[in-house]
Amino acid sequence: MDILIVEDEPEIAKLIQHTLDSEGFSCRVCRDGINALQVFREQQPDLIVLDLMIPGLDGLEVCARIRQKPGAKDPYILMLTAKGEEIDRVIGLSTGADDYMVKPFSPRELVARVRALLRRSLRQGGQSQVYRTQHFTVDLDQHTASRYLSPNAEEKLDLTTLEFNLLATFVSHPGRVWNRSQLIEKLWGDDFFGDERVVDTHVARLRKKVEPDPANPTFIKTVISVGYKFEDSGA
Template sequence: MEILIVEDEVEIAQLIQLYLEKEGFSCRQCRDGLSAIQVFQELPPDLIILDLMIPGLDGLEVCARIRQQPSCSDPYILMLTAKGEEIDRIIGLSTGADDYVVKPFSPKELVARVRALLRRTLRHGKHSQIYRTPHFVINLEQHSARRIVSTNQSAPLDLTTLEFELLATFMSEPGRVWNRTQLIDKLWGSDFYGDERVVDTHIARLRKKIEPDPANPTFVKTVIGAGYKFEDPII
């Protein structure tokens, strides 16, 4: 697995690389946003550890540009943020970050978060499965999601990796109520250390992309006091 570390503080970048290489990962480093974009285009990694405050383009802009790249590569992005940053803002913006770690952090925690993200790739890579509902089709093998427009027409959905997996999870069991803990275990794994509210943020982002009216969801519904469920009525 290839990991790109985008961090302008040399000591932190070297510490991250040291711990990741001990775990068998292959790492590269760059110090600014423009270099990160260039390295990604030349040799896309499986995962990017991206500091929020870097020279040139900041982490949010880098994240957004990577998600907009016309490439079949769709790396996980783990954002590094300084203590005191508004986490909901960082994750909530439509930039495509999959997770975040707050500085100062434990290197062992960061490695665990990296493993949790990459474990999802390994797990889904073993299955060839298609989920269909009246308005959506998801192909796990091809990592594609489409909205059914009419009987003979569909349109691709521009989802981040985590949004794709969230929708796939819902479509795997329509009508099931998922609480935050269950969704975290399904998408991040048992190594998750963050705030459970990150689930709400990703749900909101997914709704903006699939709902006719995100404020009054048709497909991903809130079950008060319980969690979320997916329904796809014929309308």
């Protein structure tokens, strides 16, 4: 697994690289945001350890640009910051980070977070299936998803692995209301570390790809004070 470390403090960057190298990961280090984007395009890492306060472009801007144009891979992003205020966590997750760590942190916690992110996948526990509703087809075996725009027009959805897994969870249980904890258990199980509101970030990103009007969702509905549910008529 390839990991890109974006950290301008030499001692911290060295600690992260040494810790992850010793766990068998292939690491590369960048010191600023502009260089990080260049290396990202060249390397296409599986995961990025991204400091919030870096020269050039800060971590939030780097994260946002990667999410806008992920390339061949849409990497997991673990954001680091010396700040611990609530607003920073919210901003980081809303920009597209998958997890969040506040400095100082232990090498053991870093490894646990990285491994948890890289293990994320939908836990099916059975044979692969194809789920169909009036507007969607999700094929777990082929790992493909489509949305029907009309009876004769089909749109292939370009989803990240996590977005696909989230859509499959919704489509396989239409009408069921999921709270954040249930979605975390379904998608990540015991591997999850971090803020539960990362679920909201991924739901918002999925809506942008499957909803005609993401601001007024037709399919993935918010259930106030509870969570989310998927609604669509059967095929």
